[in-house]
Structures are given as C-alpha cells and as structure tokens.
Amino acid sequence: MKDAGLLVSELAKTTTELEWVEFKTNNKDPKMIGRDISALANSATHREASCAYMIWGVDDATHEVVGTEFDHRTLKCGNEEVENWLHHQLSGNASFEFVEGECDGRRVVVLSVRPAFSHTVDFENVAYIRVGSYTKPLKSYPAIEAEVWNKITKADYEASTALEDVPLRNVLELLDYAKYFELLGLPLPQTQEETARYLGEDCLVAKQDDGRFSITNLGALSSPATCPISPALSARPSGSSNTKARGGARY
Numbered sequence: 001m002k003d004a005g006l007l008v009s010e011l012a013k014t015t016t017e018l019e020w021v022e023f024k025t026n027n028k029d030p031k032m033i034g035r036d037i038s039a040l041a042n043s044a045t046h047r048e049a050s051c052a053y054m055i056w057g058v059d060d061a062t063h064e065v066v067g068t069e070f071d072h073r074t075l076k077c078g079n080e081e082v083e084n085w086l087h088h089q090l091s092g093n094a095s096f097e098f099v100e101g102e103c104d105g106r107r108v109v110v111l112s113v114r115p116a117f118s119h120t121v122d123f124e125n126v127a128y129i130r131v132g133s134y135t136k137p138l139k140s141y142p143a144i145e146a147e148v149w150n151k152i153t154k155a156d157y158e159a160s161t162a163l164e165d166v167p168l169r170n171v172l173e174l175l176d177y178a179k180y181f182e183l184l185g186l187p188l189p190q191t192q193e194e195t196a197r198y199l200g201e202d203c204l205v206a207k208q209d210d211g212r213f214s215i216t217n218l219g220a221l222s223s224p225a226t227c228p229i230s231p232a233l234s235a236r237p238s239g240s241s242n243t244k245a246r247g248g249a250r251y
Contacts, residue, residue: 003165004101004110007210008055012063012103019043019130020052023060026070030077033111034089037096039128039135040113041121046129046148049115050161050206050214057108060133067106072098091122116152159203162220164212168192171205171213176223180204 011021020043022036033054040052057068077085083098095114102108120127120138127138129148138145166174169192177195181188189195196213199205204219 003210004099004108005103006101007053007110008058008065008101008103008108010210011053011055012058012065014063017133019132020047020049022054022130023058023063024054024056024068024070025059025066026056026068028070028075030075030082030085033082034086034123035128035135037086037090037094037111037113038121038123038126039130041094041096041116042127042138042148043130044113044115045117045151046144048151050208052113052115053209054111054113055108056110057103057106065104065106065108068109070109072109072111089124091119093118094121116148119152120148159206160217161206161214162217164208164214166213166215168196168213171196171199171215174215174223175199175204175219180222 011018012023014021020040022040036054040054044050044052056070057065059066072082075082080088086096087094093116097112099110099112100107101110127145128135129138129141129144130136131141131144138148163174172192172195177199178188180199186198189198196205196207199219200207202218203216204222206214206216208214
C-alpha cells in the first residue's frame with residue numbers, strides 16, 4: 001500500500017458496516033489492537049476480502065476524517081515496541097503493516113491486515129472474528145468458525161497476490177492481455193475498464209480498495225515475458241491445480 005490517504009478517502013465513503021474495516025480516532029490499547037488484527041484477518045478470509053484495515057483518524061459513526069494523534073512508532077507495551085509485541089502475541093501467520101498518510105489535510109494511520117492463511121490468526125492463542133461492529137472469540141460462533149476453516153483449506157494459490165498497488169494502465173502493460181483474448185477467441189474490449197473487468201473475472205487481477213490493482217499469481221504466471229514474477233511464485237505448492245479460465249482455457 002503506497003497511498004494511505006487515497007485508501008482512507010475511498011473507505012470513508014462506505015455507507016454500510018464492513019466486517020473487514022474498523023475506524024478509530026485515537027484508541028491505542030495494544031491488546032485491543034491485537035484482538036482486532038486477529039478478528040480482521042479471520043473476517044477477511046470469511047468475507048473473501050483481499051485485505052482488512054484498521055484506520056485511525058476517521059470517526060466510526062460518521063466516517064468523517066478527523067485526524068489522529070495515534071503513533072505506533074512510540075507506542076509500547078511494557079518495555080517493548082508495540083509492533084514487535086504484537087508479532088510475539090499473534091500466531092506466526094499474522095501479516096500486517098502500519099502506514100501513515102494524509103487525507104483531507106489530516107493525519108491518518110492505516111493498519112493493513114492480510115487474510116488468514118494456513119490456519120486462523122490467533123491473538124494470545126485465541127482466534128477472534130468481527131460480528132457486525134464487535135470483536136468476538138471465533139469459537140463462540142461455530143457456524144462462522146466452520147466457514148472460516150472451510151475457506152482457509154480451500155485457499156487458491158493462483159488467486160493470491162504477486163504484485164500490488166499497480167495503476168490500471170500499468171496492469172495492461174505488464175499483462176499480455178491481447179494474447180489472453182486471442183486464446184479465448186474473444187474480441188479486444190473497447191476500454192481499459194472493460195479489459196480489467198474481464199481479467200478480474202478470470203482472477204488474473206483484483207481491484208484494490210484504493211482503486212488500484214493487484215496482479216495475482218495466475219496473472220503473473222500467464223505473462224512471464226512481461227510481468228515481473230514475485231519471489232513467492234518460486235514457492236508454488238507442488239500439485240496445485242491450474243485455475244480454469246473462461247472458455248476452458250488454462251494458463
């Protein structure tokens with residue numbers, strides 16, 4: 001994530017409750033942050049969101065950008081910096097990043113949280129989930145817990161991110177989309193947006209919450225001559241199945 005301000009501007013426009021987005025002003029309780037990271041990661045998996053966010057500087061009730069004094073760099077739990085402390089208290093599959101920015105001239109902080117993979121993300125050995133606007137222990141909701149585990153076990157390697165924060169015009173430079181449409185026997189779309197929609201439907205790209213795009217592992221694998229391959233691609237699980245594209249084509 002390169003532009004925290006752009007992301008906050010987009011998410012603040014939402015009018016419905018999102019279980020993978022949490023707005024705060026100045027709350028800096030480390031245990032609250034840890035529980036919410038667990039809940040957001042598991043909720044992102046449950047709702048099939050590409051990323052979850054905790055955002056400081058936006059009023060939770062009105063979504064007005066109010067700014068924040070929260071600073072993760074100076075926050076400590078005991079004698080330990082909070083970011084290191086969180087890594088020690090969260091399960092090893094937790095992946096998160098703090099990013100600062102400005103939105104409407106006010107300072108904001110975004111904590112981006114990757115969806116759970118391999119197993120649930122736990123805080124102090126407890127898995128949490130977002131239920132509406134509340135953070136609750138996942139085990140209290142057996143049906144949701146079963147759905148989360150089902151989606152974890154069915155996680156698709158090809159749909160995972162290889163390259164993120166890519167503007168649409170650069171996506172079309174990196175992917176050999178003309179060959180893609182030729183392979184499928186389809187005419188080239190008239191606009192970039194229509195092209196992106198087709199590529200998204202076949203899981204070659206995914207539109208991010210800030211309006212930019214991520215290129216998936218499948219997208220990178222489909223255009224090895226033009227798209228820089230993420231190092232993660234070298235760790236492709238043996239025996240992982242290819243994703244079937246529109247018209248039965250495989251990449």
